Amino acid sequence: MSVHEEIESSDGGERYIPQRVPSAAEQKNDQESLRAALDVIAGVHRASKAAQGPAPQNRAQKVALDKALRVGEEKLLRRWAISESKMLPAEPFTDAWQAQGGEGGAEHQVYVQLGVYYKRNNLNYYGTWLSYLHNLLLHNWLFPETGYTFLGLMDVDGFLHSVVSQKALRGIRGATPEEVAAYMLPFDFVPLQNSDYINANFGIIVSDLHHRNVLVRDDGELLVFDPVIYLQ
Template sequence: MKNELQNIISGKSQVRHGNSIQTISRYLRKSKSASGTFESGKQIKSEETALIKEFCNRNSFWITYININAFISSGAEQKVYLQNKHKVIKLNDSIYYESWKDYFNNLLLNNYFFPDTAYQLIGFYEQDDTLYAVVEQKFVESNCDTELENVKQFLISNGFVNTRNNDYFNPEVGIILEDLHDENVLTFDDNLFFIDTVFYLTEAFYKDQ
């Protein structure tokens, strides 16, 4: 699994709805290679933001209109809008991540582990000098409360270890998965749907098995 995930992150292998995510990730990598090493922290994100805007201008990848009347909810990191009865649109400014690259990795990991709620990157939107990734996702209904113990047992059976509260770690792969409270994992007919995930890659992920 680790090798498979490494290939997905590097763009060598495909994953559901991964094409546009891998394309923009590849653009950032190539631009970084051409210009040298980015500085750390805020400088990285600032450079990436400029490159994403450049990519959108060159490839007509801007979303220019969001129907604010379809607003459903918002959190620290994103705004959610109902697109139709089957899909939602999420605007995410990647605030949980040190870099845009890390956010794109999160999308790819989500699409690998939870294809039923895979994200499709459909463009970028800018508002009040803030850049948002615009992703499309299946609209999931819930018909009962999510039991966090069920989430825990499901993840343990898939190689994750519960580190604290609603946070998990997969030691075999080197992946952190956080913030899996009962609003981010919904239950419908006893099936779990992971609608908001926060994945991080550790240094161990990039090491050979």
């Protein structure tokens, strides 16, 4: 199936239509909280004023649309999280994270407890919450061994973050580019550049599959952590 839909807008151009993940990825999702959060923001992308115009034709238009949509997404997500007790307190996470040295990168703050990673994501790599939650769905579909559990949301200094958990699995070394390419081939992903892979049939790009994010276990199997996955 295609993740793209084309509908003509009133001015003759292609109307903006929110992208959807492959149906197999949606069907694989058994997390009620993740499903509910997606339902909350889907309405923003279908019905908000920002979504009524034509599809973006360049990067600047895409950034502007994402910025407008994200305002509506966060307003409704906050309301949902509070009503469903999914707005988590920030202080316990911050304390545990700092106690373990403040580990993390450009998007995640991470700590580990009882064999589980807890990760707080600031969405630096995603224009909208829809694209971020799609990333979770696609990761869990493609790489279930290292799948995420969506725990809820968190306000950190006025900014909305996502909180997920993930098994703290270990590898003995980083994978080589050749090992990663061989691992991705059965999924119909082919290399692009800079550790990125594409499945043209589904329009899915998986980025950052370098040796720090793809580890080799002692039995030779590969473990994929923290790739950036998005739809074309």
